Amino acid sequence: MRRHFSRYIVIGLMTFSGCSVLNPNVTEPVFLSNENAAKSWVNGLRRQLALTMNQVVVSTELVSDNYYNNRTLSSKVFDIPQIDYFDLDVNNLQVQVQRLREMSEYGLSTVLKGDPTATAADSTEVYFSNAFAHLLSGELFVGLPGSNLGPVLTPTQHLERAILLLDKALALSTNENDRNAFTLLKARAYYQLGDAVNASKYATAVMSKTTLLRQAKFDGLNNVPNDMQTYLYSSTNNEFAPLPRLDFLDPKYYHTGLAATDQKPVTITKAEEAYLIQAEVQLSAGQLDASRVTMKQLLDVVSARGSVSIDDKRKRGMEVTGRTIR
Incomplete structure (x- = not known):
């Protein structure tokens, strides 16, 4: 792998x-x-x-x-x-x-x-x-x-x-969500180690947990804001400019009310990662059909996540719809 x-x-x-x-x-x-x-x-x-x-x-x-x-x-x-x-x-x-x-x-x-x-x-x-x-x-x-x-x-x-x-x-x-998150992080560690067997073992163990989510939370009122949100959305100066491959997904972090009270969390691990790990394990083993099935299942998991429309006129002069990062 x-x-x-x-x-x-x-x-x-x-x-x-x-x-x-x-x-x-x-x-x-x-x-x-x-x-x-x-x-x-x-x-x-x-x-x-x-x-x-x-x-x-x-x-x-x-x-x-x-x-x-x-x-x-x-x-x-x-x-x-x-x-x-x-x-x-x-x-x-x-x-x-x-x-x-x-x-x-x-x-x-x-x-x-x-x-x-x-x-x-x-x-x-x-x-x-x-x-x-x-x-x-x-x-x-x-x-x-x-x-x-x-x-x-x-x-x-x-x-x-x-x-x-x-x-x-x-x-x-x-806590079930914590246990699932820790299991998925083990899959991630084994993936980084190049251990395909264990990466697949722990990824598949949580693939049915489609709402799995572990995040780091921020607090703008107590001086712990999300820096990427500041660079991407809170500032009016386009401090971080999205490059072409990501432009259609930008901004990944945003606020709909006061920035200080609406600081978006950063995801540490989520259910989607299990499918990506498993798909790559399958690809590395030459299992192309199985990998296609896994990736199609991943799309279902992504589609089930919530979405929100945001007004990004102040940056782009138009209204765009973005998917929340969860």
């Missing part, structure tokens, strides 16, 4: 030592002794997940042939594509991924153990965050540390660690 690198490879060697305490009245012992420390930490992880996805989505969309950076401070050379390990945007990307990993590791080693009110759901969320950080590390980097001040791990090592952590999350979770 061909290994897929559509999310693009960059290199990073920076380690991250965790979150600094800026408020002298909120020290580590004080935080850990507070009631519901684990739930507070989980909320912080969700915030960091949103910040991480902001950097991931912006960077990978620029490297792809989806968007051109018209007038933002984001990378001016990713469009080429030119990706250097010393590039500030590469550094920003690895920092956000490493922050998610470090925060989740601290949650596992310290916060959960010190909070008697911590629940299995809290632990599930922390294990997922750690697994997803390793999954991104394996997909986006040719080398990245897997622990604070630790050795640089290969993509294979990161992906294998992600699978083990997803298994831990699965063992704790009782």
Whole structure:
């Protein structure tokens, strides 16, 4: 099975030592002794997940042939594509991924153990965050540390660690949608590893879950907006210009009311991915007819998703209809 690198490879060697305490009245012992420390930490992880996805989505969309950076401070050379390990945007990307990993590791080693009110759901969320950080590390980097001040791990090592952590999350979770999402993320990890058998096994396990959806949520009122939405729609300056292959789908993120209160989520995994993985497994095995059937089934899943009409006159001088990203 061909290994897929559509999310693009960059290199990073920076380690991250965790979150600094800026408020002298909120020290580590004080935080850990507070009631519901684990739930507070989980909320912080969700915030960091949103910040991480902001950097991931912006960077990978620029490297792809989806968007051109018209007038933002984001990378001016990713469009080429030119990706250097010393590039500030590469550094920003690895920092956000490493922050998610470090925060989740601290949650596992310290916060959960010190909070008697911590629940299995809290632990599930922390294990997922750690697994997803390793999954991104394996997909986006040719080398990245897997622990604070630790050795640089290969993509294979990161992906294998992600699978083990997803298994831990699965063992704790009782939420059906979460369990299905974790299973599909395992399929994605095996797909990246080139393991066609396991990629197919875990993809087909959730293909019947056609409404499966896992997303990162944003909060414009508390300074965690969706950056791509800002570049594509909130701004009036076409800061990210869609390239021809994507123009008919643009904007992928938009708002219909106040931008601050209508921040669209970014999808981490969804049912459609299972069909794409299975179709590629079938193609790699020469099963063309089976792959056609799978892709036709995928179209049914896509058609069942909701859609909305938006007025995009201020950008294009006409009204267009766009499908929501879910």
